[in-house]
Amino acid sequence: MNSVNKRIITRVVRCFFILFTIHYSLITLSSCGSGDDDGRRLGELIVGTWQRGWNEGDVIIEGETDLKPENFAYDRFEFHDDGSYNGMVRNGTFIAFDTEGFVIFDGTYQCDNYNMKLEPSTGEGTMLAQVVSFTDNTLKLRYENEQYNVTITFIIRKLSPQSPNS
DSSP states (O other): OOHHHHHHHHHHHHHHHHHHHHHHHHHHHHTTTTOOTTOOOHHHHOOEEEEEOOSTTSEEEESSOSOOGGGOOEEEEEEOTTSEEEEEETTOOSSEEOTTSOEEOOEEEEEOSSEEEEEETTSOOOEEEEEEEEOSSEEEEEEEETTTTEEEEEEEEEEEOOOTTO
């Protein structure tokens, strides 16, 4: 085998090795999915009743505004395993009004470890929030409120798992 053939074979082997390394890396990265390091997935943990945090620091508003955390009337969410949710306000029912007279709707939700999307059954006012962090019992979300031009970060805490008959 002459030196030209050896160089060609060496290049082919190197290219094959590089392609194999890239392919293996892509398979490894894609197999991680949307779970966090211990394999938990928010989509599996979210089902149940969640209460908004009312303690200091549980709602943070970033931006120029006179709004205070108590101005945001949402209080409780119930997420069902069929992808539906109900939202409530303080001392409200599942069909409730916020402090400005807007109805809190029921609808559907989608979530993974990075994003949560709430779509009211009316088709209006879809909320897309970034999942900042979560544990079995705590979920921290951040979203842009375009009406007030502020960023809101808030915590909800799990009250109970959903019963199978709900």
